[in-house]
Amino acid sequence: MNVSLVLHKKNGSKKILPIRSKAAILGRRNDCDLCIPLQVVSRRHCQLSLESNTLKVRDLKSSNG
Secondary structure (H helix, E strand, C coil): CCEEEEEECCCCCEEEEEECCCEEEEECCCCCCEECCCCCCCCCCEEEEEECCEEEEEECCCCCC
């Protein structure tokens, strides 16, 4: 299964970020698999994992919910 995170910008454009591994950490930190440099995103925000064709999202106790 191919999985991508799609970021929609206020100006109507979008950015597609493919997730290439079975587990990816999203956050603001540079060492995250997907770095999203926005203040509403925690340094280590969540983990996306692909298991049996199901995408799971796990909160990493982010302060931003």
